Amino acid sequence: QVQLVQSGAEVKTPGASVKVSCKASGYTFTDNFIHWVRQAPGQGLEWMGWISAGDNKRKYSQKFMGRVTFSMDTVATTVYMELSRLTFEDTARYYCARTRNFDYWGQGTLVTVSS
Amino acid sequence: QSALTQPASVSGSPGQSVTISCTGTSSDIGAYNYVSWHQQHPGKAPKLMIFDVSGRPSGVSNRFSGSKSGNTASLTISGLQVEDEADYYCSSFSSGLVVFGGGTTLTVL
Numbered sequence: 001q002v003q004l005v006q007s008g009a010e011v012k013t014p015g016a017s018v019k020v021s022c023k024a025s026g027y028t029f030t031d032n033f034i035h036w037v038r039q040a041p042g043q044g045l046e047w048m049g050w051i052s053a054g055d056n057k058r059k060y061s062q063k064f065m066g067r068v069t070f071s072m073d074t075v076a077t078t079v080y081m082e083l084s085r086l087t088f089e090d091t092a093r094y095y096c097a098r099t100r101n102f103d104y105w106g107q108g109t110l111v112t113v114s115s
Numbered sequence: 116q117s118a119l120t121q122p123a124s125v126s127g128s129p130g131q132s133v134t135i136s137c138t139g140t141s142s143d144i145g146a147y148n149y150v151s152w153h154q155q156h157p158g159k160a161p162k163l164m165i166f167d168v169s170g171r172p173s174g175v176s177n178r179f180s181g182s183k184s185g186n187t188a189s190l191t192i193s194g195l196q197v198e199d200e201a202d203y204y205c206s207s208f209s210s211g212l213v214v215f216g217g218g219t220t221l222t223v224l
Binding site: 037044045059061095098100101102105106 | 118149151153155160161162163166167172205208211212213214215216217218223
C-alpha cells in the first residue's frame with residue numbers, strides 16, 4: 001500500500017534551517033510528484049510547492065521562493081524539504097502529499113521555531 | 116495566487132445534506148477541472164475525498180459528491196453522519212501551481 005512516512009519533530013532557533021524528509025513506498029517512486037504543504041497552529045493548509053520524482057523538476061510557491069529547496073534521493077525513494085532563515089511564523093506542521101490530487105499524505109512533521 | 120474562498124463554517128443535522136462552496140477565478144477553478152476536496156479531523160493529516168471536481172477515490176463513501184459551475188466548485192455531503200464533522204479544504208491545480216481554500220468547519224448538530 002502507498003505510504004509516505006515523514007521524519008520526526010524538530011525544534012529550531014530563528015535564523016536556522018530545517019530539513020524534513022518524506023519516504024515513499026508502495027508505488028513506483030518516479031511515476032509521481034510530491035507536494036509540500038504546511039499548516040500553522042489553528043490555521044489552514046498552505047501550499048509550498050512540488051518536486052517531480054521522475055525528472056527532478058520543481059515548482060515553488062512564490063511566497064517561499066529563495067528560502068525553500070526540494071531535493072530527492074531516488075535510491076532511497078525519499079524527498080526532502082529544506083526551509084532556511086526560519087522565523088517564528090514558520091512554526092507549523094509540514095506535510096508531504098502525492099500526485100496532483102494529493103491522494104496520499106504523510107503524517108506530518110511538526111517544526112517549532114523558538115528562541 | 117489568492118486563496119480560494121470557502122465559508123468559515125457550515126452545519127447540519129444527522130441525515131441531512133450540506134453543501135460547501137469554493138470560489139476561485141477564471142485562472143484557477145474556472146480554467147481546469149483539477150479541483151480536489153480534503154477532509155481533516157483534528158490532529159490528523161488531511162484525506163482526499165474528491166478529485167478532478169467529481170471523482171471519488173476508492174474507499175470514500177458515495178455520500179460525498181463534487182461539482183463545478185464556472186469559477187465555483189462545491190462539495191455536497193448527503194446523509195450526514197457524526198463522523199463527517201471535520202474541516203474541509205478545496206484545492207485547485209492550475210498551470211503547475213496549487214491554491215487551497217481557507218477551510219470550512221462542518222459541525223454535525
